[in-house]
Amino acid sequence: xxxxxxxxxxxxxxxxxxxxxxxxxxxxxxxxxxxxxxxxxxxxxxxxxxxxxxxxxxxxxxxxxxxxxxxxxxxxxxxxxxxxxxxxxxxxxxxxxxxxxxxxxxxxxxxxxxxxxxxxxxxxxxxxxxxxxxxxxxxxxxxxxxxxxxxxxxxxxxxxxxxxxxxxxxxxxxxxxxxxxxxxxxxxxxxxxxxxxxxxxxxxxxxxxxxxxxxxxxxxxxxxxxxxxxxxxxxxxxxxxxxxxxxxxxxxxxxxxxxxxxxxxxxxxxxxxxxxxxxxxxxxxxxxxxxxxxxxxxxxxxxxxxxxxxxxxxxxx
Amino acid sequence: xxxxxxxxxxxxxxxxxxxxxxxxxxxxxxxxxxxxxxxxxxxxxxxxxxxxxxxxxxxxxxxxxxxxxxxxxxxxxxxxxxxxxxxxxxxxxxxxxxxxxxxxxxxxxxxxxxxxxxxxxxxxxxxxxxxxxxxxxxxxxxxxxxxxxxxxxxxxxxxxxxxxxxxxxxxxxxxxxxxxxxxxxxxxxxxxxxxxxxxxxxxxxxxxxxxxxxxxxxxxxxxxxxxxxxxxxxxxxxxxxxxxxxxxxxxxxxxxxxxxxxxxxxxxxxxxxxxxxxxxxxxxxxxxxxxxxxxxxxxxxxxxxxxxxxxxxxxxx
Numbered sequence: 319x320x321x322x323x324x325x326x327x328x329x330x331x332x333x334x335x336x337x338x339x340x341x342x343x344x345x346x347x348x349x350x351x352x353x354x355x356x357x358x359x360x361x362x363x364x365x366x367x368x369x370x371x372x373x374x375x376x377x378x379x380x381x382x383x384x385x386x387x388x389x390x391x392x393x394x395x396x397x398x399x400x401x402x403x404x405x406x407x408x409x410x411x412x413x414x415x416x417x418x419x420x421x422x423x424x425x426x427x428x429x430x431x432x433x434x435x436x437x438x439x440x441x442x443x444x445x446x447x448x449x450x451x452x453x454x455x456x457x458x459x460x461x462x463x464x465x466x467x468x469x470x471x472x473x474x475x476x477x478x479x480x481x482x483x484x485x486x487x488x489x490x491x492x493x494x495x496x497x498x499x500x501x502x503x504x505x506x507x508x509x510x511x512x513x514x515x516x517x518x519x520x521x522x523x524x525x526x527x528x529x530x531x532x533x534x535x536x537x538x539x540x541x542x543x544x545x546x547x548x549x550x551x552x553x554x555x556x557x558x559x560x561x562x563x564x565x566x567x568x569x570x571x572x573x574x575x576x577x578x579x580x581x582x583x584x585x586x587x588x589x590x591x592x593x594x595x596x597x598x599x600x601x602x603x604x605x606x607x608x609x610x611x612x613x614x615x616x617x618x619x620x621x622x623x624x625x626x627x628x629x630x631x632x633x634x635x
Numbered sequence: 636x637x638x639x640x641x642x643x644x645x646x647x648x649x650x651x652x653x654x655x656x657x658x659x660x661x662x663x664x665x666x667x668x669x670x671x672x673x674x675x676x677x678x679x680x681x682x683x684x685x686x687x688x689x690x691x692x693x694x695x696x697x698x699x700x701x702x703x704x705x706x707x708x709x710x711x712x713x714x715x716x717x718x719x720x721x722x723x724x725x726x727x728x729x730x731x732x733x734x735x736x737x738x739x740x741x742x743x744x745x746x747x748x749x750x751x752x753x754x755x756x757x758x759x760x761x762x763x764x765x766x767x768x769x770x771x772x773x774x775x776x777x778x779x780x781x782x783x784x785x786x787x788x789x790x791x792x793x794x795x796x797x798x799x800x801x802x803x804x805x806x807x808x809x810x811x812x813x814x815x816x817x818x819x820x821x822x823x824x825x826x827x828x829x830x831x832x833x834x835x836x837x838x839x840x841x842x843x844x845x846x847x848x849x850x851x852x853x854x855x856x857x858x859x860x861x862x863x864x865x866x867x868x869x870x871x872x873x874x875x876x877x878x879x880x881x882x883x884x885x886x887x888x889x890x891x892x893x894x895x896x897x898x899x900x901x902x903x904x905x906x907x908x909x910x911x912x913x914x915x916x917x918x919x920x921x922x923x924x925x926x927x928x929x930x931x932x933x934x935x936x937x938x939x940x941x942x943x944x945x946x947x948x949x950x951x952x
Contacts, residue, residue, distance in 0.1 A: 342656050345681050347747075359679070361906045364662050423903075430664075585946070586740075589678045589908035589939030622906030626950050629902075633947040 319560050322465050324507035327472035327500065330375040334473060337374045337407065339363055341474070343481050343616060346588050348604065352612045355603055357584070358478060361592055361622025365399040365427065367549075368474055368497055368620050369461070373400035375470030376459050377408060385410050388456035392416070392443035395424030396549055396621050397461035402433035413456065415447040421548060421625050440551070441539050462496030463555035472500030478616050479508035486613025489599035491547075491620045492516035492525045492562070492569060495554035499561025501618065506565050513567045513611050517602040519545035520571040524553050525562065529569045534559045546574050549595030549621060570609045572601040580604060581632050584619065593624040636877050639782050641824035644789035644817065647692040651790060654691045654724065656680055658791070660798050660933060663905050665921065669929045672920055674901070675795060678909055678939025682716040682744065684866075685791055685814055685937050686778070690717035692787030693776050694725060702727050705773035709733070709760035712741030713866055713938050714778035719750035730773065732764040738865060738942050757868070758856050779813030780872035789817030795933050796825035803930025806916035808864075808937045809833035809842045809879070809886060812871035816878030818935065823882050830884045830928050834919040836862035837888035841870050842879065846886045851876045863891055866912030866938060887926045889918040897921060898949050901936065910941040 341359050349355030360368035377389065388411040391401045398414035405412035412433040416425060417440035428435055438446050451458040460467065478485060478501070488505050490498040495516075502514040518525050521544040524537040534554065542551045554562060562569075572580075580597035583604070584590045592600075599617035602610065658676050666672030677685035694706065705728040708718045715731035722729035729750040733742060734757035745752055755763050768775040777784065795802060795818070805822050807815040812833075819831040835842050838861040841854040851871065859868040871879060879886075889897075897914035900921070901907045916934035919927065 339659050339661060342659060342679070344656060344679055347681075362659070362661055362676070364664075366906050582943075585908050586943055589683050591902050591906040591908060626899075626903055630947040630950040633943050633950070 319557060320465070321561055321564060322469045322472065322500070322503055324504060326465065326469040327476050327504050330469040331473045331476055333378045334371055334374045334470060338371050338473070340477060343478065344588060348583060348587055348600065349615065353615055356482070356616045357588060357600065358474060358616055358618045359590055360474060360618060360620050361590055361596055365396065365403050366621055366623045367396035368471060369396045369400035370403060371473050372467035372470030372496060373397060373404045373459060376464055376466035377404040379466050380457060384457055388412065388454060389459055390447050390450045390456040391459050391461060392447040393461045395420045396623060398428045398433070399424060399431065401459055402428040402431035405433060406431045413450055415443045415450065417443060421623065423625050424623050427623070440543065462494030462558050468496045468500045468558065468561060470500070471497045472504045474618065475501030475504030479505055482614065482616065483509060484614060485509055485512050485616050487611055487615040488512060488514045489517055489602055489615065489617045490514065491550060491595060491598045491618065492518045493550040494552040495525065495558030495562050497620060499558045499565060502565030503561065514565055515610060516562065516566050516569040517598045518550055518569065518571055519547045519577060519598060520573055521545040522550055523571045526569040526571050528559065529562060529566060547577055547595040547598060549593065550598065568609070570602050570606045572598050572605060576601040576605045578632055585633055590619060591622045591624065591629060592619055593621050596621040636874060637782070638878055638881060639786045639789065639817070639820055641821060643782065643786040644793050644821050647786040648790045648793055650695045651688055651691045651787060655688045655790070657794060660795065661905060665900060665904055665917065666932065670932055673799070673933045674905060674917065675791060675933055675935045676907055677791060677935060677937050678907055678913055682713065682720050683938055683940045684713035685788060686713040686717035687720060688790050689784035689787030689813060690714060690721045690776060693781060693783035694721040696783050697774060701774055705729065705771060706776055707764050707767045707773040708776050708778065709764040710778045712737045713940060715745045716741060716748065718776055719745040719748035722750060723748045730767055732760045732767065734760060738940065740942050741940050757860065779811030779875050785813045785817045785875065785878060787817070788814045789821045791935065792818030792821030796822055799931065799933065800826060801931060802826055802829050802933050804928055804932040805829060805831045806834055806919055806932065806934045807831065808867060808912060808915045808935065809835045810867040811869040812842065812875030812879050814937060816875045816882060819882030820878065831882055832927065833879065833883050833886040834915045835867055835886060835888055836864045836894060836915060837890055838862040839867055840888045843886040843888050845876065846879060846883060864894055864912040864915060866910065867915065887919050887923045889915050889922060893918040893922045895949055902950055907936060908939045908941065908946060909936055910938050913938040
């Protein structure tokens, strides 16, 4: 299996310049003297999540003839928006197949970018997207199981390494594994002394189980569905899992209560609107001190697409 | 009267590098094809507002002997935090004199940085700060009425000009006038074709009245106190007003309802926690089309220190 390289990530960075925002590292007061914390706010991307990096890179890599036949994808929401956004930029049609329980804000946003949205039960989404690709000739751009997508997500890691060459710990949400695999590849290439640790909800803790066993462990979709972190209910593919094994030092998990508290603290202390999935790395920093090395820490805040009513409820509680 | 120059701003930029975040321009979906909108999110600064730029620049310019005698200031909140933060960085004591009705979140933050907080009626704050400076030998660093403070705030304008040399319109909140005077100086020097327009609440519309009359107009403090935008209740000094006359093309005002709606939209569409004062420039973009030139627009989002309960209430309404 061919894994992506730092050169793939550098090439992706050139492709996405002008589309993805080069997000800054924000110092926070959520750290301690021996564990100062910066956040990388990917919630500030045009679609509210890092997914624009991988989607744009993958779509830019297609030949114009192939691209014009359209794009299709399956996604819990943020990748769907990213494909819809990339399709609009390139002026081609897009269809997104989305689990029926995806937050309305994510579905509406994909529609607002002009994509056709097909709602299906979560277990059927990949098959339906593949069927649409076969029928229409559209290209299936998967949410993580593709080298161009992984390389695109890795550009966030390139930026971390450029902005803080002496970073000691990078914490990254893990679901399908594209973000952690991509960022980890960049950080390990450029800051080889830094530790890179994935974070996921304990209720969707399949990546930790697999990583610590050294071989992938599958959890039933209905189990992974339990977490509030709707963007972290996928499982890695063979390709992304191989990247995780290569670049991560560990995977830690956080509880639902810790995720909600991190959302609240990020609003109050960092003035960021963050969705539960986007807050897990900060939750780990605050609550898993015994499992994490000390030092200058960057937590990737992966997205900010949360229903306003739920967000208001979290802020008031 | 000596006004600041682009060289003063460039020198300030060197002083504040490493303390202030170099905030990106964030593209939004709040614009229209002929008026695309980017926001400059100063709410993401370490203290949650642009004030860190001017405060750090002014404190860095003091001689070590003077600085060690301590700092004192008066402020509606964000400048108080900025002085407290700068004092902590330089290891010197700070006292902040704050109106008694300042939001608790701002007062607590200044205390958290180790400053002594003195609460007084708004009309007495300047006199009390001056008295403390006389008694203790501390240096009074005013919130806007000082060239070093104005030059520091201007660094945000330098960044706008660097990141978008073809910007056509810059919208900036106006209260004491340091931010608008500083940013306007940078933008007019580097992008002479761009229009620069100040924005304030109609309930504290003294700067518009003065600007359009060509001479300062004074409103009673109790009138300026009516707006929800607690950071925009000051009036320009002679020094800042002279800057506004030189660099602004106009001042427009927005209603309280428009400010609240902009706070709500910035949370939902830009994933930013913004205080009412920070949202006025976006409110103008959305509601004052007839008074604003078209073109590529940057709205400065000046701060994000809003009481969580009030923010949750705005999001839910």
